[in-house]
Amino acid sequence: MAGPRKIIHVDMDAFYASVEQRDDPRLRGQPVAVAWGGKRSVVLTASYEARVDGVRSAMPLYRALERCPDLRVVPPRFEAYREVSAQVREVFLRYTPLVEPLSLDEAYLDVTAPLTGGPSATRIAERIRAEMLSRTGLTATAGVSVNKFLAKLASGLNKPDALTVLLPEQAGALLAALPTADFHGIGPATARKLAAHGIQTGADLRAAPPGQLVTLFGRVGEHFSRIARGQDDRPVQPDRAPVSIGAEETYAEDLRTLEQVRAALPELARNVERRLDRAGLAGRVVILKLKFQDWTVLTRRVTLPHTVRTAETLARVASGLVTPELTAGRGVRLVGITVSGLGVPTEPQPTLFGEAWEEPRSG
Numbered sequence: 001m002a003g004p005r006k007i008i009h010v011d012m013d014a015f016y017a018s019v020e021q022r023d024d025p026r027l028r029g030q031p032v033a034v035a036w037g038g039k040r041s042v043v044l045t046a047s048y049e050a051r052v053d054g055v056r057s058a059m060p061l062y063r064a065l066e067r068c069p070d071l072r073v074v075p076p077r078f079e080a081y082r083e084v085s086a087q088v089r090e091v092f093l094r095y096t097p098l099v100e101p102l103s104l105d106e107a108y109l110d111v112t113a114p115l116t117g118g119p120s121a122t123r124i125a126e127r128i129r130a131e132m133l134s135r136t137g138l139t140a141t142a143g144v145s146v147n148k149f150l151a152k153l154a155s156g157l158n159k160p161d162a163l164t165v166l167l168p169e170q171a172g173a174l175l176a177a178l179p180t181a182d183f184h185g186i187g188p189a190t191a192r193k194l195a196a197h198g199i200q201t202g203a204d205l206r207a208a209p210p211g212q213l214v215t216l217f218g219r220v221g222e223h224f225s226r227i228a229r230g231q232d233d234r235p236v237q238p239d240r241a242p243v244s245i246g247a248e249e250t251y252a253e254d255l256r257t258l259e260q261v262r263a264a265l266p267e268l269a270r271n272v273e274r275r276l277d278r279a280g281l282a283g284r285v286v287i288l289k290l291k292f293q294d295w296t297v298l299t300r301r302v303t304l305p306h307t308v309r310t311a312e313t314l315a316r317v318a319s320g321l322v323t324p325e326l327t328a329g330r331g332v333r334l335v336g337i338t339v340s341g342l343g344v345p346t347e348p349q350p351t352l353f354g355e356a357w358e359e360p361r362s363g
Contacts, residue, residue: 004168006121007236008109009143009151010128012088013160015105016045019084020074022137032072035061042311044076044277048160058274078280078344081105084136091131095124100236103278108148110236122165129163145171149232152184171230175202183227187271189249190217196252202228217250245279246287247271248336254293255332261290262319268337269314282307282345286314288321289336298326309345 012018016034021027031050035041041061053068065071085104092099095117098110109128111117117124125142132140139161143154146168153174154166166174179201181191193216199205205213205228213221226232247268255261276282286308287301300321308314318337 012105147232246338282309283339284341291334293331
């Protein structure tokens with residue numbers, strides 16, 4: 001289609017916590033964290049009242065309670081969140097069939113050729129936010145731009161309950177000053193690796209030779225080079241349901257011992273847990289991926305009797321899949337953990353899997 005695309009990124013404000021405050025008047029105006037019980041629990045979502053005290057998503061619950069002793073902790077109700085998400089999706093589909101959900105509370109919309117609402121993406125975003133508030137009683141933040149990356153960036157600039165338009169001519173200066181850790185798609189480990197090569201801001205990323213980024217990160221390095229310039233040609237993909245959720249990391253120095261490989265698992269597991277929580281999912285299949293110094297790739301998987309989602313459990317299961325025979329002294333350049341067999345989370349078990357648990361075997 002000729003001309004620039006019109007992309008909207010919509011993100012519900014403190015979604016899980018906002019649903020709880022809406023449904024329980026006693027929680028309104030109070031600092032709220034949605035989290036499973038237990039000392040190893042992490043915060044899934046914190047209300048904005050809790051964020052004033054430094055409570056954030058993915059923070060260990062014990063630390064959140066230290067920062068905010070008055071924190072009201074409520075268990076997640078995924079069925080309630082899914083019901084609201086379905087209502088929101090109905091609003092989206094009134095304007096465009098091109099809706100790509102990222103999680104229960106977040107989506108991209110392509111309104112280049114809308115079904116209704118006129119040619120202005122900004123006015124469509126305003127109408128969508130108003131209809132969402134009317135139907136669900138919840139607020140949302142939206143970003144409008146010419147591609148997915150810039151629309152996502154725009155929605156993060158003014159939260160909560162805001163609408164931000166980011167034009168391509170405005171993006172250059174903003175991206176140049178932005179730390180690479182704040183680029184969507186660049187996680188903490190990748191940002192540290194970039195920093196080790198002197199790449200700390202968008203300006204540094206833009207100046208880096210694309211070939212260097214490809215050498216460091218593979219094909220995704222090309223994507224990093226493009227987004228540093230505000231370029232993103234990824235289409236909005238409707239009805240893209242995840243079949244798996246995972247995280248992987250390539251290391252500047254090969255991991256040489258079994259202990260080093262196992263030590264890498266907790267951080268990967270925490271990244272997977274955050275992504276599962278954002279999607280409101282858990283899974284029964286845990287997959288370990290290793291790429292060796294000779295570029296050969298090996299995977300091992302185990303199917304479990306219960307769905308899993310916590311970083312502690314994921315790391316322990318993945319660790320059980322790492323054996324001396326698997327590594328056999330070979331240098332490991334990449335480690336990944338993926339969860340498939342996705343579904344609604346079950347209640348957490350008091351131990352890893354109760355008495356039914358057996359250490360997974362590789363093979």
